[in-house]
Amino acid sequence: GQNIDQPTEMTATEGAIVQINCTYQTSGFNGLFWYQQHAGEAPTFLSYNVLDGLEEKGRFSSFLSRSKGYSYLLLKELQMKDSASYLCAVKGYQKVTFGTGTKLQVIP
Amino acid sequence: DAGITQSPRHKVTETGTPVTLRCHQTENHRYMYWYRQDPGHGLRLIHYSYGVKDTDKGEVSDGYSVSRSKTEDFLLTLESATSSQTSVYFCAISPTEAREKLFFGSGTQLSVL
Numbered sequence: 001g002q003n004i005d006q007p008t009e010m011t012a013t014e015g016a017i018v019q020i021n022c023t024y025q026t027s028g029f030n031g032l033f034w035y036q037q038h039a040g041e042a043p044t045f046l047s048y049n050v051l052d053g054l055e056e057k058g059r060f061s062s063f064l065s066r067s068k069g070y071s072y073l074l075l076k077e078l079q080m081k082d083s084a085s086y087l088c089a090v091k092g093y094q095k096v097t098f099g100t101g102t103k104l105q106v107i108p
Numbered sequence: 109d110a111g112i113t114q115s116p117r118h119k120v121t122e123t124g125t126p127v128t129l130r131c132h133q134t135e136n137h138r139y140m141y142w143y144r145q146d147p148g149h150g151l152r153l154i155h156y157s158y159g160v161k162d163t164d165k166g167e168v169s170d171g172y173s174v175s176r177s178k179t180e181d182f183l184l185t186l187e188s189a190t191s192s193q194t195s196v197y198f199c200a201i202s203p204t205e206a207r208e209k210l211f212f213g214s215g216t217q218l219s220v221l
Contacts, residue, residue: 030208033208041214041215042198042212042213042215043151043210043212045210045211087150089151091208095153095156095166095167096153097167098151098152100148100150101150
């Protein structure tokens with residue numbers, strides 16, 4: 001089976017940097033995803049990591065360590081619009097399993 | 109925009125009644141999915157389809173059935189709705205050229221009273 005853990009809630013200040021961690025246990029690994037979901041809206045794709053290392057995309061970066069079963073999403077220069085839930089998801093042999101999400105609140 | 113439309117957006121129904129949710133896509137994607145999202149559980153896969161008339165069960169398929177008679181439409185049916193099926197339902201597609209990505213519809217808020 002697959003198990004994914006991420007913090008339930010985080011608070012950070014506008015303009016700052018925040019790191020959202022995700023640890024996982026999986027039978028078979030074919031990639032790790034991060035999605036952003038604003039309240040009342042659908043999740044939207046942010047990043048995909050299949051190899052170890054850091055993937056940078058603008059203000060957002062995602063890191064993966066397969067040996068440690070660990071990933072993080074790094075958000076730089078936080079903006080108020082970044083207040084949302086961030087979902088970590090892992091693809092095993094056949095399916096994608098989602099974590100319960102981290103609700104990030106950005107405060108002025 | 110992956111061209112996904114879900115209908116209805118909101119529905120209130122009574123226990124024991126049948127309910128059908130529709131997912132329509134305009135870009136001929138082969139893979140389509142139905143998820144439900146509940147507090148404390150994250151998104152959970154109900155059923156998925158990998159082509160017309162080709163469907164398979166996800167992790168929470170009990171009480172649900174699906175049909176895909178056309179590439180563009182993927183229907184989710186609750187044969188006899190129960191209160192435990194109150195949830196937000198999301199349809200998703202994954203493009204053939206980018207199977208690792210999921211693009212979600214806007215969701216259907218279903219309340220079973």
